[in-house]
Amino acid sequence: MQKEFIPKLFSLLKQGISKETLIKDILSGLIVGIVALPLAIAFAIASGVSPEKGIITAVIAGLIISVFGGSRVQIGGPTGAFIVIVYGIVQQYGVNGLTIATFMAGFIIIIMGILKLGNYLKFIPYSLIVGFTSGIALIIFSSQINDFLGLNISNVPAHFIDKWMLYFKSFSKINWAAIIIAGSTILLTILFQKKAYKIPGSIIAILLSTLVVHYFNIPVATIESNYGEIPNSLSLPSLPKVNFEIVKALIQPAFAIAILGSIESLLSAVVSDSMIGGKHRSNMELIAQGAANIFSSIFGGIPATGAIARTATNVKNGGRTPIAGVIHAIVLLAIMLLFAPYAKLIPMSCLAGILIVVAYHMSEWRQFRSILKGNKTDIIILFTTFFLTVIFDLIIAIEIGIVLASLMFMKRMSESVHVKNMSSEIRKGEHLFDEELSNLPKEVLLYEINGPLFFGAARQFQETITTFNKDYKVVILRMRYVPMIDATGFQSLKEIIKTFKSEGVLIILSGISPDLRADFRKHEIYSIIDRKYIVTNINMAVSRATKYLESGE
Secondary structure (H helix, E strand, O other), X not given: OOHHHOOHHHHHHHHOOOHHHHHHHHHHHHHHHHHHHHHHHHHHHHOOOOOHHHHHHHHHHHHHHHHHOOOOOOOEEOOHHHHHHHHHHHHHHHHHHHHHHHHHHHHHHHHHHHOOHHHOHHHOOXXXXXXXXXXXXXXXXXXXXXXXXXXXXXXXXXXXXXXXXXXXXXXXXXXXXXXXXXXXXXXXXXXXXXXXXXXOHHHHHHHHHHHHHHHHOOOOOEHHHHHOOOOOOOOOOOOOOOOHHHHHHHHHHHHHHHHHHHHHHHHHHHHHHHHHOOOOOHHHHHHHHHHHHHHHHXXXXXXXXXXXXXXXXXXXXXXXXXXXXXXHHHHHHHHHHXXXXXXXXXXXXXXXXXXXXXXXXXXXXXXXHHHHOOOHHHHHHHHHHHHHHHHHOHHHHHHHHHHHHHHHHHHHHHHHOEEEEHHHHHHOOOOOOOHHHOOOOOOEEEEEEEOOEOHHHHHHHHHHHHOOOOOOOEEEEEEEEOOOEOHHXXXXXXXXXXXXXXXXXXXXXXXXXXXXXXXXXXXXXXXXXXXXXXXXXXXXHHHHHHHHHHHOO
C-alpha cells in the first residue's frame, strides 16, 4: 500500500509513541472534548436538527477521522461551515433527506480521496474560500438574532432578507434577560480566549446561565422548551433507504457537502501542519472524512469535517497524535451517556452567544479586507461568492464560484501565452546575438510560442499563426517554452498544419520535448507531418528549412 493511503495513527503506532506524548494527548483530548460539547449542540440546533445529533456526529465522525485520517492532530465533527447547507437541506427535504445526502456525500469524498483529488483541492482560490466562509459567518450571525434577542419567533424564514425584515417587525418583543445571557456568554468566551485558560469560557457560560435560569426560573427559551428531552444513548445504526429518484433529487446537495467538507478538512490539516511542523496525507484524510460522514449518517448524525478551531485547541494544549482526537470522542460519549438529561436546561440565548463568537472567528474580516486591496479578479470572485452565499444559496455560491474562478484562471493562462513573430525582429537586428538565427533565410517565417497551449489560448494561437504573409515558403514554430498541450491545443495545431499544407507552405516544429513527443503520437500529429520536420532545437529547424528551400525536400 502506498504511504499516502496509510492512516497517520497506524504509522505513529508502528514508530512508537512515548509515554510523555501519550499523557499530553490524553489531557489535550479531555480539554478538546469539553470545548466540543457546546459547539456540537449549538451547531446541530442552528442547522435545524435536534441537539443530540451534533453530539452523535462529534463522537462517531470524530473517532473515525482520528483513527483513519491522514493528519496527526485533526479534530473532526460538526462545524459552522455546514450550518447553512444543512439547514437548507432540512427545510427542503427533511431530516431523512439530510441523512441520505450526508450518506451520499461520504462516498463522493472517498472517491475523491481514491482519485487523489486531495492534491488538487489546495488550488481552489483563497478569495473563493474567504467569500463563502464570510458569507456563512454572516448567515450564522443572522440566524442567532432570534435567540439572542429572545424574540421567540417559531418559524424564522430561511432567506436572509426575509429573516431581517421579520426581526425588525418583532423588535417590540425583545427579552432583556435573553440579551444579558447572550451578551455575558460572548464576554466570557472572549475573555477566557484572551487569557488562554484551559477551561473554555463557553462551558463556564453554559454552567452559570443554566444554573441561574433554572434556580431563579427566568423566562427564557431553553433546549427543553424548544426540543424536549435529549437522549442519553446512541441510536442503533440503520442504512437510509435510497432509490434513483432520491439520488437524483439530492445529488446536488450531496456534492456541495462533499466539496465543502473536503476543502475545510484539508484547510484545517494545512493550518495544523504549520503549527506542529508536520505534513498530513491529504488523500487518506479525504477517505477518512468520507467514512466519517457515512457512519455519522448511519447513526443519525449530520455532516462532519475537520474543525479548525478545535484542531488548533488540540495543538495548543499539547496534542501531537490522533490519540487526542480519540480521547475527545470518548469524553463526548461519556458526557452524553451521563449528563445529556441536564443539557436540556441550557438557555437558547447562551448557545446564540457561543455561535455569534463562532461567526466572528469565521468571518475572516481581516483577510476579506486584505483581498479588497488586491487585483480585480480576486475581488470579483470574493464579492460574487459572498453575495450569492448570503442572498441566494451556498450550493449556488460554491458552484458559480468555482466556475467563475476557473474562467478567471483560463483568462489569466490565455493571457500568459505569447506567440511572437521572431522573423521581423531578426531582420531588424534585435536578435543577431542568437548565432543560429543570424542566417535565417528570407523565405522562412519564425514564430516563438511561450506558455501552455490549452483550450483557453488555442483560438488566439491559431488565429495569430495563420495570419501570415503568403511570400513565405517555410514556417518554423519554436516551441521550447511550451510545457503542455491539451486536446483543444492539439486540434488547433492540426488545423494550422493543414492550413499551411493547403497553401503550399512547409511547417517545422522546433524544440519539442520528449513528453510532448509522446503526446504527439497519441494525438496522431505524425500522420499529418513528416517526423523529420519535428526537431529538438532551432539549429536543426533552420538546417531543414534551408535544405528544403534548396532542394525542395
